[in-house]
Amino acid sequence: MSQAQAKESMQFQTEVNQLLQLMIHSLYSNKEIFLRELISNGADACDKLRFNAISDDSLYEGDGDLRVEVEFDEEANTVTIRDNGIGMTRDQVIEHIGTIAKSGTKEFLSKLSGDAAKDSNLIGQFGVGFYSAFIVADKVTLTTRAAGTTESVTWESDGQNGFTLEAADKASRGTEIILHLKEEEKEFANGYRLRNIISTYSDHIPLPVKMLKQPTPEYDEEGNVKEDVEPKAPEWEVVNKANALWTMPKSEVSDEQYQEFYKHIAHDWQDALAWSHNHVEGNLEYKSLLYVPAKAQMDLWEPEQRNGIKLYVQRVFIMDDTKNLMPRYMRFVRGVIDSNDLPLNVSREILQSNKTIDSMKKASVKKVLGLLGSMAKNDAEKYQSFWDEFGKVLKEGPTEDASNKEQIAKLLRFSSTHTDAEKQDVTLEDYVSRMQEGQEKIYYVTADTFTAAKNSPHLEVFRAKGIEVLLLSDRVDEWMISGLTEFDGKQLQSVAKGELDLGKLDSEEDKEEQKKVEDDAQSLLKQLKEVLEDKVEDVRVSHRLTSSPSCIVLNEHDMALYMQQLMKQAGHAMPSSKPILEINPTHPMLVRMESETDDEQFKDWASILFDQALLAEGGQLEDPAGFVHKLNALMLKLS
Numbered sequence: 001m002s003q004a005q006a007k008e009s010m011q012f013q014t015e016v017n018q019l020l021q022l023m024i025h026s027l028y029s030n031k032e033i034f035l036r037e038l039i040s041n042g043a044d045a046c047d048k049l050r051f052n053a054i055s056d057d058s059l060y061e062g063d064g065d066l067r068v069e070v071e072f073d074e075e076a077n078t079v080t081i082r083d084n085g086i087g088m089t090r091d092q093v094i095e096h097i098g099t100i101a102k103s104g105t106k107e108f109l110s111k112l113s114g115d116a117a118k119d120s121n122l123i124g125q126f127g128v129g130f131y132s133a134f135i136v137a138d139k140v141t142l143t144t145r146a147a148g149t150t151e152s153v154t155w156e157s158d159g160q161n162g163f164t165l166e167a168a169d170k171a172s173r174g175t176e177i178i179l180h181l182k183e184e185e186k187e188f189a190n191g192y193r194l195r196n197i198i199s200t201y202s203d204h205i206p207l208p209v210k211m212l213k214q215p216t217p218e219y220d221e222e223g224n225v226k227e228d229v230e231p232k233a234p235e236w237e238v239v240n241k242a243n244a245l246w247t248m249p250k251s252e253v254s255d256e257q258y259q260e261f262y263k264h265i266a267h268d269w270q271d272a273l274a275w276s277h278n279h280v281e282g283n284l285e286y287k288s289l290l291y292v293p294a295k296a297q298m299d300l301w302e303p304e305q306r307n308g309i310k311l312y313v314q315r316v317f318i319m320d321d322t323k324n325l326m327p328r329y330m331r332f333v334r335g336v337i338d339s340n341d342l343p344l345n346v347s348r349e350i351l352q353s354n355k356t357i358d359s360m361k362k363a364s365v366k367k368v369l370g371l372l373g374s375m376a377k378n379d380a381e382k383y384q385s386f387w388d389e390f391g392k393v394l395k396e397g398p399t400e401d402a403s404n405k406e407q408i409a410k411l412l413r414f415s416s417t418h419t420d421a422e423k424q425d426v427t428l429e430d431y432v433s434r435m436q437e438g439q440e441k442i443y444y445v446t447a448d449t450f451t452a453a454k455n456s457p458h459l460e461v462f463r464a465k466g467i468e469v470l471l472l473s474d475r476v477d478e479w480m481i482s483g484l485t486e487f488d489g490k491q492l493q494s495v496a497k498g499e500l501d502l503g504k505l506d507s508e509e510d511k512e513e514q515k516k517v518e519d520d521a522q523s524l525l526k527q528l529k530e531v532l533e534d535k536v537e538d539v540r541v542s543h544r545l546t547s548s549p550s551c552i553v554l555n556e557h558d559m560a561l562y563m564q565q566l567m568k569q570a571g572h573a574m575p576s577s578k579p580i581l582e583i584n585p586t587h588p589m590l591v592r593m594e595s596e597t598d599d600e601q602f603k604d605w606a607s608i609l610f611d612q613a614l615l616a617e618g619g620q621l622e623d624p625a626g627f628v629h630k631l632n633a634l635m636l637k638l639s
């Protein structure tokens with residue numbers, strides 16, 4: 001007996017039970033969505049077949065009438081969902097249905113707290129998909145045959161103890177799923193209920209969903225039900241509108257319909273935050289329906305993301321595209337673009353360098369930016385919830401998409417010393433409106449954590465003068481800043497890089513005072529330079545510090561120290577440029593050092609001064625043990 005014929009039991013991948021239990025619990029009050037999920041899968045399978053058949057007509061096997069069928073059996077307490085789409089091979093069944101090894105699953109499960117209420121919120125990130133069948137069924141039997149093959153297979157599971165696989169004898173291609181309903185879910189084995197769910201959730205998907213016509217009794221002349229009538233062959237009828245929602249005029253689509261369609265294409269079970277629906281005519285003709293989800297998808301940070309924009313050509317599904325129709329910094333967008341200009345046989349290669357695609361992409365990016373802009377303007381709270389989910393992704397924008405930099409910059413939100421709160425809700429426009437008389441630049445500091453940014457010694461003079469500084473502590477921030485060098489004609493300036501020139505913000509008195517401190521510190525500077533020659537490029541008097549003894553200053557174009565560290569850990573070779581040490585000669589530690597006559601002792605002081613500045617900057621010490629040793633010796637001396 002070949003492997004394909006034997007009945008075989010297999011285990012689910014780890015944690016599948018946990019996930020199923022969580023899903024059943026989370027979606028219990030919304031359980032009828034199982035039907036939408038399974039119909040959506042069937043519709044996707046038909047889309048894939050239609051696309052593959054463009055180059056290989058034989059895949060249709062004489063049946064090009066693509067559809068999803070829903071049947072029920074009240075007595076057996078079952079609901080069946082059947083499609084004549086692409087189907088699955090045995091290996092595909094194992095890969096897609098028998099496992100939960102979707103990218104990001106592990107991370108998702110690791111976030112679970114065990115608190116059912118909290119975890120229910122999290123499941124929103126995890127597309128529910130096929131497994132939602134187990135919300136209502138205690139056994140699921142799936143039989144499938146891949147288009148273009150002859151072997152079919154039956155998968156069966158109770159959602160608890162793994163699954164079995166067995167060779168089947170399916171005459172036609174596609175997938176049939178029988179849900180053996182739980183006793184308490186009997187209500188779903190009912191034609192009226194099923195039709196109702198289909199028209200709520202699947203009315204506007206671009207594929208007919210069919211059910212058998214309800215038998216209507218025949219009456220005699222007296223109005224009595226005729227008995228002994230020859231039973232008619234059951235007839236199928238389309239029970240949804242199947243009118244591809246994006247092709248409908250906006251005025252005819254309700255918010256509920258937009259939301260249901262979103263759930264269908266995004267495989268999300270929560271409402272979208274906003275959408276933009278466009279019918280474009282002119283040089284190019286296309287329709288687009290673009291959604292901003294409410295919650296970050298699980299794989300938002302994976303290099304290879306699933307789904308994205310569905311590309312259609314004249315209502316024929318071509319492919320799910322994650323790269324060509326939206327830039328990476330908009331990878332959270334879900335939707336449909338349906339072109340009238342592209343050829344039906346458009347290939348992945350063509351997509352990568354095609355003028356029509358480029359123009360549609362450009363216009364779609366503008367649409368999403370416009371959508372976000374008006375959300376920010378009209379509903380700050382909603383925009384804030386968007387920012388909290390997707391802000392870090394949008395921050396990739398200024399560097400990735402220079403042509404829309406200004407518009408993206410207006411959408412950015414920051415923490416700042418204005419409130420010192422971690423919440424990112426300060427706009428660059430807010431900042432500019434609060435700039436001081438004579439202030440020419442927008443100041444920021446970057447650090448590994450929010451606390452490190454907030455407590456950075458570089459902020460001391462800014463705090464003393466009441467000048468606002470943006471506090472940047474997301475990993476992406478250094479990258480964002482490399483693309484965002486100015487806003488509203490004002491340069492963005494790191495407070496930790498380069499020579500600090502506060503320009504008009506320093507009074508003549510300040511400048512005179514600084515000059516005096518500098519003159520007085522000349523010999524101390526000279527001594528320090530000699531001792532620290534190997535470690536620093538220069539030692540100079542700081543105008544940034546008011547209460548710390550020293551700080552590290554980087555060259556204008558150097559990456560922040562904590563970023564350099566990260567890059568090194570990731571295996572990148574980093575050029576080793578030496579930093580500058582700035583000192584505060586009025587600090588008691590420096591005053592004490594100046595009077596030190598023991599050379600060895602002075603060296604230790606200098607070394608500690610440098611090392612602690614490095615630590616405050618998120619850098620790593622070359623010789624941490626040496627630092628501790630010197631510090632201890634010093635403390636003992638002082639005791």
Ligand SMILES: Nc1ncnc2c1ncn2[C@@H]1O[C@H](COP(=O)(O)OP(=O)(O)OP(=O)(O)O)[C@@H](O)[C@H]1O
Pocket residue numbers: 041042045083085086087088096097126127128129130131175266267268
């Ligand atoms: N009716 C079907 N015909 C063919 N393949 C199917 C069918 N149903 C599911 N699949 C395959 O199984 C995979 C997993 O389905 P599942 O519903 O769990 O997730 P999904 O639809 O890909 O996305 P999500 O998890 O976001 O819902 C699908 O991507 C598809 O490859």
